[in-house]
Amino acid sequence: MSIRDGENLPNLSTVSARGLGRVLRDLAGIADELAAPVVTEELRLAQYRRVANLGEWITKAADSLHYDLDRHLHPEEFGEDD
Numbered sequence: 001m002s003i004r005d006g007e008n009l010p011n012l013s014t015v016s017a018r019g020l021g022r023v024l025r026d027l028a029g030i031a032d033e034l035a036a037p038v039v040t041e042e043l044r045l046a047q048y049r050r051v052a053n054l055g056e057w058i059t060k061a062a063d064s065l066h067y068d069l070d071r072h073l074h075p076e077e078f079g080e081d082d
Contacts, residue, residue, distance in 0.1 A: 015065065027051075
């Protein structure tokens with residue numbers, strides 16, 4: 001199963017690089033669907049909404065993973081409250 005088939009996205013609070021990579025791989029399949037002729041305008045609307053939602057999730061996941069790794073590699077640059 002994949003996100004294209006309606007699988008839920010990984011939880012942002014526990015997402016891993018592997019989870020992010022899997023979503024990005026599934027996104028390529030959605031790109032193929034978008035490149036295909038339109039079946040119905042309603043389906044196309046749903047595809048656009050799904051891509052927008054995925055874009056937001058991908059940004060949040062990448063930001064979270066980046067922050068966690070940066071904090072691990074450079075603890076001296078982060079305060080105790082971060």
